[in-house]
């Protein structure tokens with residue numbers, strides 16, 4: 001039996017693709033991977049975002065981040081992007097399916113096209129990108145796929161029916177990729193962030209006209225044992241762990257990084 005080696009947390013020599021990674025959670029995870037030794041490949045849906053990302057990575061001290069424009073729902077474009085990455089950077093060892101959107105609309109008021117768009121980006125996208133990178137991972141002898149799930153992979157709430165359906169599906173896609181490709185030394189796991197302060201949740205944290213907290217902000221604080229919103233930095237260690245050899249025997253697991261939300265029924269009434 002080999003003795004534990006702290007280098008098992010290193011990503012040295014690995015190529016990591018993070019989708020939707022010019023800001024927010026994706027950008028934070030890509031930076032962490034770079035600091036852990038990986039070569040970063042980041043994606044966004046438009047060239048302007050890629051150029052902004054290039055500046056942001058350089059400002060973070062990451063000189064050799066490679067940016068590629070692609071809509072993760074466009075299978076031909078994804079296949080072309082992966083082929084280009086393999087030619088220009090190398091075979092993708094680590095894939096983080098991070099790109100995602102949310103539409104907060106009461107279900108019976110939601111147009112089918114809006115529901116479909118959320119499912120397309122948040123669920124079909126991870127399927128398409130994973131399908132594109134797995135064959136080369138198999139040839140190379142293994143790889144890591146991390147799907148960014150959500151509290152809504154487990155819980156529902158008003159106005160997020162499409163998002164919850166997508167993230168619930170993404171949890172099961174994670175388990176299925178693990179089941180189908182684990183024999184090729186591919187580990188597919190999920191990270192389920194709690195409520196994290198990013199542009200996606202900014203509307204839920206906007207200060208009220210009188211300067212008070214947004215009611216949803218106060219609600220989340222009351223539902224989180226850590227009594228705070230998460231920061232993107234809270235996700236970096238868990239992501240490096242799941243991207244590293246230290247997690248080679250973890251497969252099909254969703255790691256919730258939520259400050260305890262899923263464990264907590266909610267603040268009990270004052271006695």
Ligand code: NAP
Pocket residue numbers: 019020021022023024025026043044045046049070071072073097098099100101121148149150151192193194195196197198199200201
């Ligand atoms: P965000 O700030 O809205 O960033 C989402 C990223 O995805 C952006 O870079 C966006 O690019 C990109 N994107 C959207 N559609 C795309 C497409 N079709 N193809 C390629 N890229 C696309 O979101 P975030 O808060 O960082 O969240 C990132 C992931 O974590 C999402 O999957 C989200 O569901 C999940 N998550 C977030 C939280 C949270 O509290 N923030 C909690 C749990 C899970 P553009 O801006 O250029 O469109």
Ligand code: GCO
Pocket residue numbers: 102104149150151152157160163192193194195196200201204
């Ligand atoms: C919402 C929020 C959440 C977070 C996250 C929680 O409207 O409820 O946007 O969905 O984004 O997914 O884990």
